[in-house]
Amino acid sequence: MNIVVCIKQILDPEVPARDFRIDSERREAARGSANLVTNIFCENALETALQFRERAGGRITVLSFGSESAEDSLRKALAMKADAAALVINDGHPHPDPFAVARALAAAIRKIGDFDLILVGRESGDWGAGQTGALLAEELGVPCVNFVDHIDSDSDGLRLKRQTDAGWEIFAAKPPVVVTITNDEHNVPRVPKTRDVMMSYRQTLTKWTLDDLDTDAASIRAANSYYEIVDLLIPVKETQCEFIEGDSLESRVENLARRIQEVTDAL
């Protein structure tokens, strides 16, 4: 079974609120002193793939479309014991929209060769659009199952499990299929062994530019074709504190009830 896990490197979402700034000119989060990390849902996807490989065998390729620095995320994936890694260097728009990303990834996956299972994180921790998985399936012309947290296989094909409010849904799917992965207590990304971290720096990592792929590189570079970010701002939260007065407990409760009514009416 050939498995491709798509991963994205993002600005650390855990940067302290006070350090978080927006570059309003570029309409993006300012890098500041924050680090770049692998998007957590992508790591959940990789972990799910690794566990699946332990049970059913297969070969895992990790793939990223991003800047040169995304190599760090791919190396970490290799340290976690992915079999191969490929990076498509994005020399176009710094924030390509999900359509462009899906097109680039699809072209790279076709270049990698036969595939049975494509895993994608359910959304990224920076923009959080949650579109890439479905669009990628569309590009590749295969079905897509969303929000899965566990994958198994039997003689009929794959069993994909997802949690709903009412319980579990199990999908039977025949590869090839794109699956988006959400987090679960069982797919917490493993900490790689240091020995494997060291080895990961000696492994080869394939790098492509958009021109190496069989796709319309220019349109991907242009990106942002379907929507435009007009403005970006940090929501301002305001809290007001009000003391409810009254002579007795009863009157205070009454006043409180009246005040709640007023406030909710005003909303």
Added chain:
Amino acid sequence: MNDSQATREVFWNITQVWAMYALLVPTLVIAGFGFYRRVRVWKRGLPLDRTDRPIERIRKLITHALAQRRTTRDTSAGIFHTLIYTGFIILTLATTVVFIHQDFGLPIMRGKFYLYFQSFLVDVFGALTIVGILMAAFRRSIQRPKKLVYTDEAAMILAVIFLIAVTGFLVEGWRIAATSDPWGHWSPFGYLIARASGPLMSDETLKQSHAAVWWTHAVLVFGFIAWAPYTKMAHVAFSPFNIYTASLAPVGASLRHIDFDKAETLGVNSLAAFTWKDLADFDACTECGRCTNFCPANTVGKSLSPRDIILDLQLFMRNSERGIQNGNSALRTPHSAFNSPIIGTVEATSPDALWACTTCGACMEACPVFIEQMPKIVDMRRFLVMEEADFPDTMQEAVTSIESRGHPFRGTSLGRMDWAEGLNVQTIDQADDAEVLLWVGCGGALVERNTRVTRATAQLLEKAGVSFAVLGREEKCTGDPARRIGNEFLFQNLAKENSDKLNRHGVKKIITACPHCFNTFRNEYPQFGGNFEVYHHSQYLARLVDEGKLKPEKKSEKKVTFHDPCYLGRHNDEYDAPRQLVKIASRSNPIEMKQSREQSFCCGGGGGMSFIEEPPDKRVNGERARQILETDAERVAVGCPFCMTMLEDGINARKGERDVRVMDVAELLWESVSADVRG
């Protein structure tokens, strides 16, 4: 008779003396083999140079092997050990005198020397040895302190040396009685026996009994010599050897460097991965139990016992030589046993125990023979972390956070410079001619309570007119927690990165309020090209006061006790500077807790342990808080961001008892220096 003629006949009443000499040969062969067997195993360990700086080593040998400074710290054990040990030395000297007199034909055993030394002194010390043996036996059989290991072997040893001493006195006494030795009274205890036996025994009986007991004594002595190297008595030879080859570096520099280009396995999970010195350490253990007695984790009831780690591995090593593993399987070869896994194979090295160590170094400080328990624990942790990635989740989070964010405090809402809000603190880019760098540290910047300490320190430096700067957002963890948890790889990367960065900025002097950062810069960065003059803030501030650059105006009335941070005290031998600050800032001297200075009790936060949730009934900080509350101090002064949070938590958990405020020494000084601050 003239005293100058005083002497005695060696081998009086003994025929066939040759038999004794004949016995000597197998005795020495067996004993020699006993030692050779041990040394042969050590030689299988990895290489390590422990013969450099001979003068310092000899000095250490004199203080700790000859004068036994550490052994005598424990008063009850110290007394009996001194009695037996000096008796042992005096009696060995006496035997040597006999040997020189008789076998070398140099008649030195005569006259005053014979009377004062060979008769009187030897007799008295012989008696004191018996007192020592009885004390030891009393301790073992009646008092039974928890820290000792109770083996038949230990009891046998006491019994045998007791018999040797008693038969020695009988031989002496009966000789004095039978020969009516005119100088007999110079051996007071032998003389007593002579006087007591005289009326009861005929000359013939005396002679016969003397000969019989003489041979018994001789056989016991030889037997003991032959047997000793196979028992814990081997420490008579191993202890001095171990002290001579002990590490001369401070405790803070005791972790082994790993060369990642060469290392076959990362960390240690077999005897083969230890150095020869580690293996020698296992053999040198005297089973005294001091290390475990002082171990904070053990004190609060965790399974960690440094003594048992050493002794279990000693047994493991000895069994492995015979190809035995886990008690019974004799199928393995010595080779595979030497290479087979040790973590969790014996109880003492279970991961639970290994993950309880705060790396406080109390064990190393307590050990009379300078065994290095803590670095071995870290060696095994390294294996778990780097080869297996198998370690507690919360520690994993801390390590991952250091990896991706440069600090271990995942989820902090603070930034690197938030503490400086409203202060005029410059970063090194703004002030590249600054004289000193204030290294804030992750704790000092990202843990709310400690930001106040950083503020106080910066304000004091400013007030004293020190030209200083900080790295600001460029600052990253020194790697101490990563190293102590066992991720040496991450540590080395950080050490190189930070050393380069500091060198690039031309940093020469570093001040830090974190003893962990202090230790890392001082003892560990030089290996990575980071050579700086490093000060703990207490040292630097004390100096500023001495130089008159800071003028304390008020003295607090509050009674203060000081809690020694392990990484400042035991790891780097600085006990006085922080106390000096306490003294400057308050009316009275600091109150000392029961355990302080070298024997201070850890806060529980070192070695990555502050990133672990301890079970509520087994918290090291809880025990330390108890010790703090035991004094009548109203404040406890600290000098470490980890101690700060651990002790605050510990005291809060005992809130009902008494409220004691935890304050850093810099805060105390700031309070005393600045008129507008209230305590």
